[in-house]
Amino acid sequence: MPPSGYDDNMDAIITRIRDYIRLHGLFAEGDRLLLSLSAGKDSMFLLHVISLLRDEMGIEAAIFHLNHGMRGEESDRDEAFVRAIGERHGMETHICSHDFKGGRRAGISFEEDARNVRYGLLHGIAGKNGYTVIATAHSRDDQIETVLMRIVTGTGIHGLQGILPRRGAIVRPLLAVSAGEIYAYLHGHGIEWREDASNEDPSYLRNHVRNRILPVIREKFPMADGAILSLGEVAGESISLIDGLIHERYAQVVAEEDKEAYIDAETLRHSFPLFAHVLSSVIRRKFNHHVNRNMLREIFSKYLVERANVDIYVDKSIRVEKRYRNNKSWLRLRASDAEGGAAPKWVYPIEPEAATEQVIEIEEIGISVTVKAVDHGFFEKFRKNTGYIFVTLENNNESLYIRNRREGDCIKTEKGSKKVKDLFIEKKLDNASKDRIPLLLAGNTVIACMTGFLFDIPNRIAADFLVDKNSKKVIAVIKN
DSSP, X not given: OOOTTOOGGGHHHHHHHHHXXXXXXXXXXXXXXXXXXXXXXXXXXXXXXXXXXHHXXXXXXXXXXXXXXXXXXXXXXXXXXXXXXXXXXXXXXXXXXXXXXXXXXXXXXXXXXXXXXXXXXXXXXXXXXXXXXXXOOOOHHHHHHHHHHHHHHOOOTTGGGOSOSEETTEEOXXXXXXHHHHHHHHHHHTOOOOOOGGGXXXXXXXXXXXXXXXXXXXXXXXXXXXXXXXXXXXXXXXXXXXXXXXXXXXXXXXXXXXXXXXXXXXXXXXXXXXXXXXXXXXXXXXXXXXXOHHHHHHHHHHHHSSXXXXXXXXXSSEEEEEEEEXXXXXXXXXXXXXXXXXXXOOEEEEOGGGOSOEEEEETTTTEEEEEEEEOHHHHHHHTTOTTEEEEEOTTOOSOEEXXXXXXXXXXXXXXXXXXXXXXXXXXXXXXXXXXXXXXXXXXXXEEEEOGGGTSSSOOEEOGGGOOOTTOSOEEEEEEO
């Protein structure tokens, strides 16, 4: 006989979850799931559901548990409980510990830090052990709380979607059921779990919303849960519609590569709402980074400034740069290098004598140049154009190179010698910009700083290599 309190309708909950999994394509036959479990109600229900469905769906499952160490012996007992549950279900169990008291990152809450650590460990274990899907135990109530928190703390249409059924390798199969249904099911089936006393601590934002704010809202507005969930669904539908219309009207405005993305901002610059939607979509999808209105407006306003190849936004997670690519100005998005680190070094050799035109694609800065020998008439015609560099090599037979700066680089001036670093400082260039400017060298001698190729700043030619009317051999470097 089933346990006391069992309701035959409870089986309908499992059917609903199965239908939700299939509707959103959360699992596929042959998938290997890594279940992110605490020891609480929702986690034990997720484990129970997957245990029931894994054979039917042709999937394997293992368990992950993070011991936060925030509740001392209680945290250790949670770990032991999960380990025993894993053995009982015949599932491989991965237990990790992290010192959040002594190792918390400055400037972020415990909740955010714990989430970052947990997902980092989950992805690491999944990659190392061949798990194709990571499942978390977020329920319908978590969805309601998330949307409400985002409304009151500030969000755009993307944030209103709340918790997505799938985001990359992360899936949430329990979003179809409420916390109350989970609680009743566990009671009805005699399934045990462990209570976490910290779930009642109002200092955590989610607990405050769950235990204090939502009860007041529900008392006054009995239909609030449905209204909040409906808002999230409408937001998702609107995003899908807008994305479809943008693709139909503008074709390919986003180019995604391995660790970065490019946005054809030149095509979108006529409309801030359009610009903001595409930018925020890419940032959230590609970099899993939240955006806000001020951030979007700052990037838009800096992009409109008539300068090419500049950094226009950087924070602890993402860097946005304005770069020239394929004859257009694009936004380049990549993960921010919080540690700084040394800039990548690049070198492009120039063929000896430059007897014929040589085209060099400098991929690191998104430009190409043509190098060729020219006559004095060509020099006179284009000498004032910042997209041209002219040098004379009559007394120099050393190899030519184009590269970015190195420590100790100097260029000869009419008054002596000047460090390239100091020259760039005078022009008020940031560090990232300084490392992007191409230099022309003869052997180890800097003979030109091509600042005009990236910025509205005049180029600089070394004093010994200036072209005059007596120059017999003139080399031109031309930005294409």
